Amino acid sequence: xxxxxxxxxxxAYSLEENEFKDSNLDKDFNGKNNYALLGVPFDSTSTYKVGxxxxxxxxxxxxxxxxxxxxxxxxxxxxxxxxxGDVEIVPGNLIKTCCNIESTVKKLKDHNLTPIFLGGExxxxxxxxxxxxxxxxxxxxxxxxxxxxxxxMGEKYSHATVMRRVYDLNPLEIIQIxxxxxxxxxxxxxDKKNIKxxxxxxxYSDIKKIIETIDxxxxxxxxxxxxxxxxxxxxPNSGNPMPGGIDPFQMEILISKIAEKEILGxxxxxxxxxQLGDVTAINAAKIIYDFLCLKS
Numbered sequence: 001x002x003x004x005x006x007x008x009x010x011x012a013y014s015l016e017e018n019e020f021k022d023s024n025l026d027k028d029f030n031g032k033n034n035y036a037l038l039g040v041p042f043d044s045t046s047t048y049k050v051g052x053x054x055x056x057x058x059x060x061x062x063x064x065x066x067x068x069x070x071x072x073x074x075x076x077x078x079x080x081x082x083x084x085g086d087v088e089i090v091p092g093n094l095i096k097t098c099c100n101i102e103s104t105v106k107k108l109k110d111h112n113l114t115p116i117f118l119g120g121e122x123x124x125x126x127x128x129x130x131x132x133x134x135x136x137x138x139x140x141x142x143x144x145x146x147x148x149x150x151x152x153m154g155e156k157y158s159h160a161t162v163m164r165r166v167y168d169l170n171p172l173e174i175i176q177i178x179x180x181x182x183x184x185x186x187x188x189x190x191d192k193k194n195i196k197x198x199x200x201x202x203x204y205s206d207i208k209k210i211i212e213t214i215d216x217x218x219x220x221x222x223x224x225x226x227x228x229x230x231x232x233x234x235x236p237n238s239g240n241p242m243p244g245g246i247d248p249f250q251m252e253i254l255i256s257k258i259a260e261k262e263i264l265g266x267x268x269x270x271x272x273x274x275q276l277g278d279v280t281a282i283n284a285a286k287i288i289y290d291f292l293c294l295k296s
Contacts, residue, residue, distance in 0.1 A: 011037050011288070012063040014083035035081035035292070036113040038104065040120035042089040042097050043272070045158045048240045055271035056086055056118040058281035063289060065282060070293040072252060077289065079296040081116075089120075094157055098127035105131035105265075116288065119269030121239060122147065122159040125224045126166055132264055134171040138219045140258060141166075141174060142251075143226040144242035146182040146197065148189055159239065159270075167193070172219050177210060177254065178203060178229035181242050200229075203246045207253060214257045223258060223266040227284050237273035237280040248283055252290060259294035266291065 014037065039056025046052060060083070068077050087104050090096040101117075105128050108115050117124060122143075129139065141147075141163055148167070152160035167174060176190075176197035190197060198210050228238035231245035271284045 008061050008064055009057070010083040011060050011081075011285075012066060013068055013077045013292075014081055034113055035079065035116055035295070036108050037081060037083045037116045037118065037288075039086040039118045040089060040097075040101060040124045041086055042091070042094075042119070042124065043121045043239070044092045044097075045094055045123055045155070045160075046121050046239050046272070047152070047158070047160055049238070049272045051237070051272035051274055052119055052121045052239050052270050054274040055120055055269070055281070055284070058273050058276060058278055059118050059268070059271055059285045059288070061276050062278070062281040062285040066286070066289050070290065073256065073290070073293055075293045075296050077293045077296055079292050081292060082113075094123060098123075098157075101127040102131040114263065115265045116291075117265070117267040117269075118288070119267060119271070122162045122224070122226050122269045123157065124269060125162050125267055126157070126169075128265060128267060129166055129169055129171070129222060132222065134166065134169040134222070136219060137171050137264060138173045138175065138217050138221050139166060139171045140214070140221055140223050141176045141226075142178050142224070142229040142254075143176065144178060144180050144200075144228040144245055145226070145240065146176060146179055146186045146190060147226075148186040148195070149183055150185075164189075167195070171222075173217075175213065178246050180244050200231075200244055200246050203250050203254075207250060210254065211257050214254070214261070217261060220262045220264045221258065222264050225266070225268045225287060226270045227268065227280060228270055230283060234283050235271075235280040237271065237275075237278055239270040239272045248286065251287060255287060255290050256294055259291055263295075
């Protein structure tokens, strides 16, 4: 191989492909806490701004902007993780794409690999959690929107209904953070079902309360991050930007607390940009980078 080269189509500091041998998966990874990163370039149910199909590409490119050493957390990114490329999607067909995602996650589980998914639109969270089996899992959902409506424009399966479909999987608990937009129907539903949510104002006014909630979680956790949880000044190119969001410093604090827990998987979705060096992609890559550093 050539020396002093890098592949910007892979997330920075991921192990080389020749270090990942499918025939030795059981031997290499059984009982270890290794991570597998995959992209899902799918945005066929997007309802405002399209382009999140380019999210995996621009997030990976942006990751090469960061040093291996993370000054904030005083850690090197030494965690062994593999960027396995993109899940094969079927443009325009959510059902077939979800089947491919679900099958992929089950394969990763068989080999004790923890998935980190780069979207793509938010609908991808549902098949991931379906494959993981969410019944004993606390789902932490970062988003500007509740995504709890039962049907959106007549559609049951959509990026706008994804957390309602996750609720149907009967997780132990859903905790929503950064919420600042919903329909009246969604507000009535979450209140009736005692679904815990914190608005972006709550993050600014009493982040300690949210930290206490995270500290009190005893179960395994799945984390779903819609990049529009950040204010549009930090993430202008999301699928549905909404003013009044949280900032990257607050996200750092919350991710650092979540990373102390046992994580079954994570997704980061709705980066809708096709421009290299886009600020949305850089902030998205920073969240994944921070998480991996914290787990190192």
